[in-house]
Amino acid sequence: MASFPKWLRGAALGAAALAAVVLPGAARAEDTIKIGILHSLSGTMAISETTLKDVMLMLIDEQNKKGGLLGKKLEAVVVDPASNWPLFAEKARELLTVDKVAAVFGCWTSVSRKSVLPVFEELDGILFYPVQYEGEESSRNVFYTGAAPNQQAIPAVDYLMGEEGVKRWVLEGTDYVYPRTTNKILEAYLKSKGVAAGDIMINYTPFGFSDWQNEVAKIKKFGSEGKKTAVVSTINGDANVPFYKELGNQGIKATDIPVVAFSVGEEELAGIDTKPLVGHLAAWNYFESIDTPANKAFIKEWHDFTKKPTRTTNDPMEAHYIGFNMWVKAVEKAGTTQPDKVIDAMIGVAVPNLTGGYATMMPNHHITKPVYIGEVQGDGQFNVVWNTPGTVVAQEWSPYLPGSRDLIADWRKPLSCGNFNVKTGKCGGASK
Amino acid sequence: MNLIRVLLLMFALCPFAAQAQDDPFAGLAGNYEAIRHAVEALAVSGNPNAAATVAALQAGTLFAAPDQSLWIRQGDTLTNARTGVTGTPEGDLRRVRVNNAVRRAIEEATGALTLFAPVPAKRIKAAADLFAQHDAAMLPMLERALAKETDPAVRGAIEQAYAAALLAAGVAPVTDRLAAIDVLRRRGDLDASNLLASLTNQPPQVAAAAARAVAAIARVQRLWALAQGVFYGLSLGSVLLLAAAGLAITFGVMGVINMAHGEMVMLGAYTTFLVQQAIGAYAPALAGAGVVLAVPAAFVVAGAVGIAVERLLIRFLYGRPLETLLATWGLSLALQQAVRSIFGASNRDVTSPGWMSGAAQWGGLTITFNRLYIIVFAALVVAALMAVLRFTPLGLRMRAVTQNRRMAAAMGIRTPWIDALTFGLGSGVAGMAGVALSQIDNVSPNLGQGYIIDSFMVVVFGGVGNLWGTLVSALTLGIVNKFLEPVAGAVLAKIFVLVLLILFIQRKPRGLFPLKGRAVEA
Amino acid sequence: MSRASLTLCLTMVLGGAALLALLNLVVPAGSALHVPTYTVSLFGKYLSYAMLAVAVDLVWGFAGILSLGHAAFFALGGYAMGMYLMRQIGTRGVYGNAILPDFMVFLNWKSLPWYWQGFDHPAFAIVMVLVVPGLLALVFGWLAFRSRVTGVYLSIITQALTYALLLAFFRNDMGFGGNNGLTDFKDMFGIPLHADATRDGLLVATAIFLALELLIARYVVTSRFGKVLIAVRDAESRTRFLGYRPEAYKLFVFVLSAVMAGVGGALYVPQVGIINPSEFSPANSIEAVIWVAVGGRGTLVGAVLGAVLVNLGKTFFTGALPELWLFALGAVFIMVTLVLPGGLLGLARRRAPRAVPAAPAPEPAE
DSSP: OOOHHHHHHHHHHHHHHHHHHHSTTTTOOOSEEEEEEEOOSSSTTHHHHHHHHHHHHHHHHHHHHTTOBTTBEEEEEEEOOTTOHHHHHHHHHIIIIISOOSEEEEOOSHHHHHHHHHHHHHHTOOEEEOSOOOOOOOOTTEEEOSOOGGGTHHHHHHHHHHHSOOOEEEEEEESSHHHHHHHHHHHHHHHHTTOOGGGEEEEEEOTTOOOOHHHHHHHHHHHTSSSOEEEEEEOOGGGHHHHHHHHHHTTOOTTTSOEEESSOOHHHHTTSOOGGGTTOEEEESOOTTOOOHHHHHHHHHHHHHHTOTTOOOOHHHHHHHHHHHHHHHHHHHHTSOOHHHHHHHHTTOEEEOTTSSEEEBOTTSBBOBOOEEEEEOTTSOEEEEEEOSSOBOOOSSOTTSTTTTTEEEEOSTTTOEEEEETTTTEESSSOO | OHHHHHHHHHHHHOTTTSOOOSOTTGGGGSOHHHHHHHHHHHHHHOOTTHHHHHHHHHHTOEEEOTTSOEEEEETTEEEETTTOOBOOOSSOOEEOOOOHHHHHHHHHHHHHHGGGOSSHHHHHHHHHHHHHHOOGGGHHHHHHHHHHOOOHHHHHHHHHHHHHHHHHHOOSOHHHHHHHHHHHHHHOSHHHHHHHHTOOSOOHHHHHHHHHHHHHHHHHHHHHHHHHHHHHHHHHHHHHHHHHHHHIIIIIITOOOOTTHHHHHHHHHHHHHHHHHHHHHHOGGGGGGHHHHHHHHHHHHHHHHHHHHHHHTGGGGTTOHHHHHHHHHHHHHHHHHHHHHHHOSSOBOOOOOGGGSSEEEETTEEEEHHHHHHHHHHHHHHHHHHHHHHHSHHHHHHHHHHHOHHHHHHTTOOHHHHHHHHHHHHHHHHHHHHHHHTTTSOBSTTTTHHHHHHHHHHHHHHOTTOHHHHHHHHHHHHHHHHHHHHHHOHHHHHHHHHHHHHHHHHHSTTOSSOOOSGGGGO | OOHHHHHHHHHHHHHHHHHHHHHHHTSOTTSTTOOOHHHHHHHHHHHHHHHHHHHHHHHHHHHOOOOSOHHHHHHHHHHHHHHHHHHHHGGGSTTOOSSSOHHHHHTTOOSOOGGGTTTTSHHHHHHHHHHHHHHHHHHHHHHHHHTTOOHHHHHHHHHHHHHHHHHHHHOGGGSSOGGGOEEOOOEETTEETTSHHHHHHHHHHHHHHHHHHHHHHHHHHHSHHHHHHHHHHHOHHHHHHTTOOHHHHHHHHHHHHHHHHHHHHHHHHHHHSEEOGGGGOHHHHHHHHHHHHHHOTTOSHHHHHHHHHHHHHHHHHHHHOTTTHHHHHHHHHHHHHHHOTTHHHHHHHOOSOOOOOOSOOOSSOO
16 A cells, blocks of 8 residues: 555655745735734634634724725734744744734733744834733833733722722732732732731642632632632633632632632633622723723624624733724834834824723833723623723833832833833843 | 611511611612612612512612613513503613622622521521621521521521620620530531631630630531542542543553543533533523433443544554554544634533532531532442443453453454444543533633543553552542642642652552553563 | 665755755845745754654664653753753843843842752753753653553653643742743853854754764664664563663663753754743653654654654644644644554555554553
8 A cells, every 4th residue: 555656745745845834935925915913723722812813804804995004905824823832933933034924913821922022023023912911021022902910900909909898818820920920019019008918818820720629718718717808810711710610619709709800801701601600800901891882893893704693802802903903003104014114103103992992002012001890790791890080001010029110111212122220220121 | 887787677677667768769770889878778668669679680680761760671571660560661771780799788688688588598598697797786686586486407597696796796794605605616617716716805714715616616627627628639539530431441441542532521521512502492491401411412422433433543553552642642633623613712601500509518518519419420430331341241242352352253252343332432431521521621622631641640540451440549649639739739739649650650560450460461 | 774764864954954054144035045044943943853753762663662751851951951041141131130030030039049050151051951851861760660660651650750840840939930931042152042143053053963863873773782672672571581681771771862852952942942831741742752653663764754744744734724734733643653654764665565453452552
């Protein structure tokens, strides 16, 4: 059965694949503007990122219907970094050097962003990063359209302290950089508000943790000591469903110990029976249930585009919506897609968000956002119970961390620095 | 707040004493603060429609019209909350939403009122709520309830609530307080201990008694904690056992390094989802039985896929176990992607039926029902598997084929067919494990990946080819893990277990229960 | 493994790497013959994977030790190199701390942990690249081979080993940067990493190390030692009865292989720019075994071929068929086992068709 010609055929196939890698893009047309989409479509992060790829396709499609940009059509280049961090860097390099995309929309986890960051800085590309994150970063080549900790975590804690009268805090997180940093900030913030160290419990669990019996029992015990207790959850992705299921089964109701989560949105709730969870909270900058004309139109368009009338929308989708519109506006302003010019044109661009306000790109490459606190409803949606009166400007360097207290980012000329130390008056960190 | 409680109390004692305020309903169309006050006002208003309105608010069936009128929706009919008359309001209705503060107000209002409810369970619940509040203002009402109560269980609950309130009041005679401390010591849980520990400004006698009671409770709690740890361990162990049982057949008995085992589990979980969807669409009355019906369905689906895989792929690879690793790894990638293409990448929502939700409190032990059922289910599955292998003709042939293939063939057994059925059986068991896992974990394409490594560990630790070994090993690993967790934290506990496992294999290179005889030296 | 195929492989690896580097560096960017830097670092990555694959083939193909945890040694070598690169960043990190890496600054660490000491010296780091994986392999192998853990039992505990390391490195308290790992490297031995010439140099260096690895491996397996090793693979008990001590042979080759994997990892890190705990994930180790199987077990050259081809396919398919590539990859693995039992090289060597193996033997695996 194994004959020589077959082997030859295999070799030919291999050669074809080789050629495709070595000489890519040689035959591709250059009369479109290419936009890279760098979201995992397989592996552990596909669960969250696939939706973002779809929303980008929708936004690009819509822009093309409006006549494209600068007289050219937009073309999406989708690649799959497969939840593999080195592959993110490789694919970013491929998008920038082989496909020569004008901008990249992508990444979800902090590690994927850290992995591609040197590539974008080296090749001078543009990345739009749509997910809430730990802050402590500002790159000339990255636009952060998700929330920094002060645009999500601190207002949520304020709400619990004020409205629910919470005195004791459990900071429960997955052991990686976003929860670690957020909890550090929150711990410092809570202490500055007079919460005793004994009233704060910080706990970390690994990724994909599924057996929450001990941890939930621990929370229950911590919360049974008389003072009103709340859980601030930075539990990531997959671990949330078993966590909430265990909460429900051990009988922890939102009226006893409310849980406020920063990584649980409509998409995550779609996988849980939310009836036992009614009243638990989430803090985001957008909820699908927010009743504005812009949001209604967006949801309708999303359902039409995906042909699934039940598909939910969520916060990072809105971030991509804002980021994409900002990029379009900046390109129009600059009259070119050349990254240097677009990066300069981005600062100060303001576009409507989906919740009835405006998002502005600030000099620190973060955007202004309103903060909403929502309570989980029985139908898997959130009911907004509180929101900030206006939008909040991101603090990319947290004033609550000793290492970053004196740093600011300002990418306007002449400063043009992502980590300017106001004490020493020098660009480049905290050192003397 | 206390004033309101007193008002509530008066209301409870003498329903006609409370006077209706100008319009207790007014706030319901306002903000959360207003709604909360309205609920409190309604509770003392004595308005005949108050109870129905509060119940509707809690159930989310209360709506407000633009003209501030309030409507309760029942099916298609709308009833005016104020008047109790059906009608059709003008303009768009808006659901009156509640937040946690309002929910608490509702609970407090209903909690105090249901102390006199006709159903004993409701009275117990009310007493438990009052225990948690331990508010001195409630004493007269509790006394009254105690005097009326005949049901011993409810009496016990009310006595505890009474003792808590009495101690909190801090004015009762010393003998009464000592008696109350005794009641709390017998209750013996954390709440009681916290309450006792928080007592201040007590006479020395009382303080000493309280301290003794706290110490006594702590002793008992330590024992309970031990029992609780065993339960957690058994529960984790049963999950591991379920995940590994199928592998104990395909890998342990047949020697196929089946990297697609986790995907069979995943298929079982998705079958549960489909069964649930089908029941929701065609037979909503059976909703509670969805999980039960999913068990045979998952067995059949995963088993059929297993047989197909064996016939199309694995049978060509016998005798080359490491190449089955390669092929089944490829298969697992393809199956994951197939499920991702069909069902989407996000989690699917498998609801737990009512009888599997919640927990029972047994002394200091919290037994969550879903975990309990999974333990029972795992026991049943393993028992059934052993029975099949031991007592059925199929099991006999399977054992014959694995022990001596040529001899079995010479006796007229169709060995290829038995191979397929054995692989199908292992896969089917994995599918049933998926039903159980859908109750506690994500139903996502990655479900199987999370269990495959643990499953191999369990089978190898127990001794390949030995179902008893798998059973003992799963439970041991579960319990060891759960006892290490509080000491070392979740991550370190897992690392310790892995290191212990590695060291154990060095001591006993063929697992807990090695197979004896010739097969070993193969 | 024939001498001819080895020579061919060495020529292709060394010549190909040199050619790619040359075309990247010398030919101007506009020319049709220009090779983009992207391709250079891509092949650099493939060749470091190939080093891992050869290491796996050495133990699996010639000593019968199926390690499902070899990526752990690769990653440990990578971490040793990453720690050196991290220390080289110095004050160029975002916080500008001269001593502490960024992730330690924001976790409020006050001083460098003891196990980070010395990594600012390149010589020390290079020694660690060899010593850390080697030492782990020595301890683990000594325990395992001494008590005659074989077959699947060995495979599973190697998997447990890499899984435990994965969990450990994920912990932020360990001081290896947690999930984010080590990244944002600036330069190596004083040469800026982001220059094209550096990438070309790294590619050529990787090719040279791979060639060296192949030569060492070939020397080992064709020597008298290697003959005993193959005897151990094929009939361990019989070899023992002949008076040899299989555990010593296995231990030596296991440690050698771990060191080789470590060197591969050390070359991998500067080329991909990040090292993170996911390199320890058992799936990576299984993939490395698959490269070997695709190329042909026990051929050394096949391992190189398999590693390069599978990863080439992965790169190509994740770009060309982002939604379907797992089907393609899965199908390749299934087809290789069904149609090409000896891997690609086995096919080239064996012209005569082989009968489908008879019905399964009842032993537990391997």
